[in-house]
Amino acid sequence: MSKRAILIFCLLTFVLGWGVQLGIVAAYGNPENAPSYWLILVMSTPAIATVLFAIFHAPSRRQIRWKPTWRMWPMTVPALCIPILIGFGAVAAVLAFGWGTPGWFQFSPGGVQISGGPWLLGKGAQGWAPFVANVVVTGVWFAAISTIPAIGEELGWRGLLQGALIDRLGLGRGVVVLGLVWSFWHLPSLLAGYNYPDHPVLGGLLLFPLMLIGASLFLAWLTLRAGSFWPAAFAHGAGNSIEIGVISNLKMTMPQLYLDVLHLTLTLAAGLICFALLRRSRGRGTPEDAQGLDVAPAPAA
16 A cells, blocks of 8 residues: 555544544533444444445555454464453452452452353352353453454454555554554544543543554554454454453552553553564564565555
8 A cells, every 4th residue: 555545544544433433422422421332333434444445446455454364263362361361460450559459359269259240151159260261251252242343443453554554664663653543543532531531631642542552562463473354353352341341340449540551551561572472473484474574665556
């Protein structure tokens, strides 16, 4: 894709995405007050932009990484496990620092007492092995459901734009710029109080951009290892379901900002580790997906 095509794609996603968000903000104030379908609608706008480019711009059509590959199946494991680890890492840190208590869990050396949440293998007292199985089964189920709307975003971000930005800017800068584009695409909702109701400006202009840079590093690793955007969509679904579910049910005694910064730190750390693995495999000549590993400028279209 040419620079002009990348710019047009970004502008189109912003026009569509911001248009929906601004309409929701005008109608409901904080998007938390809106019917749930608004989120599915806004998440579909990058996919709509991608389909339009696939129809009217042949170079983009050839670059979309939408086809399933055999390499994507092993990557579904970290796509699920890393969001789960971020969620429960936040629980462990909150307990260790004395910032609050888990809303759903009471931990003991012998296992876990589950008092709430949509756990498919039940609640109540569970040993550690049944509890882990419960988390995995529940995580797979809700991640799979949440993958459906996540496809609307990931087809555009990881399926098309990631490769175009990496080809133009290089691996690291391309992924960072994608994280910033992805973050500021959410800006109308963020400034209206969605995700960060206690500090929307700080969240929208600093915390969320940094967190989505970390998430983009993680999702780039999944996408380039798999040769397809599907593991990224599954990870996005896991992040929106079990990770957010566990974190949002923490009962904080400290200000919410502590939890927001903790979540950001864990996400950024996971992303940096995954990106280091990607760079290491690239340096060793592992045959990664051609999208994004060839950093020479693409011919203008």
